[in-house]
Amino acid sequence: MATHVEEAQDLLRKTRAAMAATRWDEARVAAERAALLDPDDPEILEAWGEAALFSGHRKNTFDAGERAFRRYRELGNGPGAARVAILIASASYDFTGDIPVARGWIARALRVLEGAQPSRELTLIYGFDGHLAIFREQRPAHALERAELAADMARALDDVDLEMTAVALQGLALSSLGRVDTGTALLDEACAALMSGEVEDPVLGSLILCYVVAACDRTRDFERADAWCRAMTDLCTRWSIDAMVASCRTQYASVLFSRGTWDRAEAELEAASASLGAERPGMAADAIVRLGELRRRQGRIDEAEALSRQADSHAHRAQAYPRVLLLRGGLALDHGAPAEASRLAKRYLRAVHPKDHAMRAPGLELEVRAAVASGTIDGRTDEAVRELREAASSVGTLPLRGSASFAEGTVYGTRGEADRAKDALEDAVDLFLSAGTPFEEAEARAALASVLAGIGDEAQAKAEADAAQRTFERLGATGSATGGAALIHAGPPAAVRDAAGLSPREREVLARIASGRTNVEIAGDLFLSVRTVERHVSNIYSKLGASGKAARVVAAEHAHRLGLA
Numbered sequence: 001m002a003t004h005v006e007e008a009q010d011l012l013r014k015t016r017a018a019m020a021a022t023r024w025d026e027a028r029v030a031a032e033r034a035a036l037l038d039p040d041d042p043e044i045l046e047a048w049g050e051a052a053l054f055s056g057h058r059k060n061t062f063d064a065g066e067r068a069f070r071r072y073r074e075l076g077n078g079p080g081a082a083r084v085a086i087l088i089a090s091a092s093y094d095f096t097g098d099i100p101v102a103r104g105w106i107a108r109a110l111r112v113l114e115g116a117q118p119s120r121e122l123t124l125i126y127g128f129d130g131h132l133a134i135f136r137e138q139r140p141a142h143a144l145e146r147a148e149l150a151a152d153m154a155r156a157l158d159d160v161d162l163e164m165t166a167v168a169l170q171g172l173a174l175s176s177l178g179r180v181d182t183g184t185a186l187l188d189e190a191c192a193a194l195m196s197g198e199v200e201d202p203v204l205g206s207l208i209l210c211y212v213v214a215a216c217d218r219t220r221d222f223e224r225a226d227a228w229c230r231a232m233t234d235l236c237t238r239w240s241i242d243a244m245v246a247s248c249r250t251q252y253a254s255v256l257f258s259r260g261t262w263d264r265a266e267a268e269l270e271a272a273s274a275s276l277g278a279e280r281p282g283m284a285a286d287a288i289v290r291l292g293e294l295r296r297r298q299g300r301i302d303e304a305e306a307l308s309r310q311a312d313s314h315a316h317r318a319q320a321y322p323r324v325l326l327l328r329g330g331l332a333l334d335h336g337a338p339a340e341a342s343r344l345a346k347r348y349l350r351a352v353h354p355k356d357h358a359m360r361a362p363g364l365e366l367e368v369r370a371a372v373a374s375g376t377i378d379g380r381t382d383e384a385v386r387e388l389r390e391a392a393s394s395v396g397t398l399p400l401r402g403s404a405s406f407a408e409g410t411v412y413g414t415r416g417e418a419d420r421a422k423d424a425l426e427d428a429v430d431l432f433l434s435a436g437t438p439f440e441e442a443e444a445r446a447a448l449a450s451v452l453a454g455i456g457d458e459a460q461a462k463a464e465a466d467a468a469q470r471t472f473e474r475l476g477a478t479g480s481a482t483g484g485a486a487l488i489h490a491g492p493p494a495a496v497r498d499a500a501g502l503s504p505r506e507r508e509v510l511a512r513i514a515s516g517r518t519n520v521e522i523a524g525d526l527f528l529s530v531r532t533v534e535r536h537v538s539n540i541y542s543k544l545g546a547s548g549k550a551a552r553v554v555a556a557e558h559a560h561r562l563g564l565a
Contacts (some may be wrong), residue, residue: 015047019054022202027051028060035064037148046084053087056280058095065091069108074361078112085109086128094280099136106132118153123162126150131207134176135214136319138352138359144173147460161201165538168211175215178357178394187212213251218358220399221410222436225255236556247297249287250276250287256293256401260438262475266294285311285319292327293481297439299478300530301334303522318360322351322363328368333373336505336536342370357391361400364388368407375504399440402431413451414504421451442471478529501543507564509536513552514559 002018011034018027031048038044047066052060065088073082089105092098109125116122130146133139145168154163168190174183190199190208199205216225253268269291292307308327311320329344345367352359364384371381385407392404409424425448432441445468452461472478502510505526512522519537523530541547546554 004037007331008034008041008044011037012041012044012047015044019047019051024051024055028055028057032060039067040071040086042068042075042077042080044273045071046080046087049084049087050093052358053091053094058091061091061095062088065292078116079119079121081112082109082125082491085112086121086124089128090205093132093136094283097283097285097316099132101477103134109128118156120157120159120162123150123153123157123159123166124155127162127169130173134169134173138322138356140173140176140353140356140359144170144177147173155282160193161199161204161289164190164199165204165207165211168208172211172215172218175219175395176356176358177353178355178391180219180395183215187215204437212252217251217254219395220258220358220397220435222255222258222399225251226259237560250290252288254290257290258437258439260436260471260475262294262298262477266280266291269294283319285316286323288326289320289323292324293330296327296330296334297475297477300329301529301531307330309343322348325351326362326366329370333369333386334532336373336532338370338373338503341373342367345370358392358400361391361403362389364391365403365407368411372410373503373505375414377411398431398435399437402428402435402437402440402444406440406447409444409451413447413454418451418455422448422455425451438471439475439477441467442475442477445471502540506536506540506543507562509533510540510555510559510562511564513537514556514564 011030015027015031015034018024018030028048028051031044031051034041034044035048045064049061049064049068052058052064065084069081069084069088072078085105085108086213089102089109092101092105106125106129109121113119113122113125126146127150130143130150133146134143147166151163151170152165154160155165167186171186171190174180174186176183181382181458186369193199193204193210194208199208213225216222228323250269250272252442253265253272256262256265256268269287273287273291276287284391287308288307288311292304292311295301295304304327308324308331310316311324311327325344325348329341332338332341332344334444345363348363348366349360352363354360367384368381368388371377371384385404389404392400405424405428409421409428412418412424425444428444429441429448432438432444447462449461449465449468452458452464508526509522512525517525519533521531522528523533526533528536540555541551542555545560
């Protein structure tokens, strides 16, 4: 008759076979049974914790992992203790979003391996350290350093799985630092190794594709991202890595969102946020923030604000930051608060590495939009445009080049430099059209229409405005995000002073008040929600000191004095 220890070892063999076949639930059940028979075997406890991690069982992961760590330490097994420390660090990252806790376990892993020779465990530690640095701490230079160490060590160990994972992380870090050509070459190399079957570990294989898609997402290389997202989803589904599938859906949704397939993007983001939110809240924040931005552009402002608040919960905060600042900045613009949007843009930029051109670009865009919305273009705005142009030149993708031209055009337009604004915005339209990013193309057309109307080219202005409106309607972009800072004030030249201190958007609303348009009609003209128009009207009346039945008359008179009507 077999002893308890023999039965436990047989179950451990079954656990490992199930894990090799990525049957995670089956592996977890077998390992749990083995642990009941032999509760002091650290290998059994380690296997139980790993199977629990990939099957989404938080409590089992931590309980088994911490017991295994203690047991390995008692036995003087440093590599075993280090492996489990990495497992617990990963679980802290996935399940609770506790970056300090994850960092603490990385430190423990390094401590127990202090003075040890290069090993698989040490390579994994360097890789995970770099992973946290680039995804959660905005430190691409540190990530690059760690990835290079990991790659060198993996080559010395002749471990292709670890080497290609480290090479992919290098590629992501280099792309983030503006060395896109070099980074892309490394990412392509890692993908080739994966697709040829050289990389056999399913978890490391999914990480390689994660790094590729993240690089494409950051640099706005949506065509490449589209192809790799599908490959990543297929691979993770085949390997039954549910958390990675949900993460893939988030990344893929960003491609769909940018390409204008908002209904599919919405479905993917809702599915990803629900799946990850229930099982791995530490990983759900990215989907929540992206869904919030979609809701904002759809005009569902209350929902966008609720998602912004949800992203600030403890489990989500580390992953949501600093991207959530961009969502809040956009909402501030929707509410007619450009100063708050500018503050959030600056806060975002302080959180991002100065050389991380791809990650800095959206913060620079928000800063320019806030300046245009307030009508206050200064040296800092010029610096933001210059840096955005440098980022576009460094990264080189069409959407980012279009963004730089759009920023230049809106600044020129706000300054009253119509010819330069027209040229820059026409370039932006062409670039966004070539890139296949319809929302940005429509924004650029709407801004161009405002400039053309200001110089008297009414026919072309109407053509551009109509084209923009058709795209907004097709996308379902009915909210104030379709206007806001994107539309340039097309009224009097910048030299005309407004003693009431109305913003460019408020002057646009004022011009339509003076022409007799209702709030509903103004909302249709400017692609705003009625609620947002009502807020702008209230702000205008407050600044003019107008109230009651005479308020609209006072507003119309002020519009005539400014030449708006």
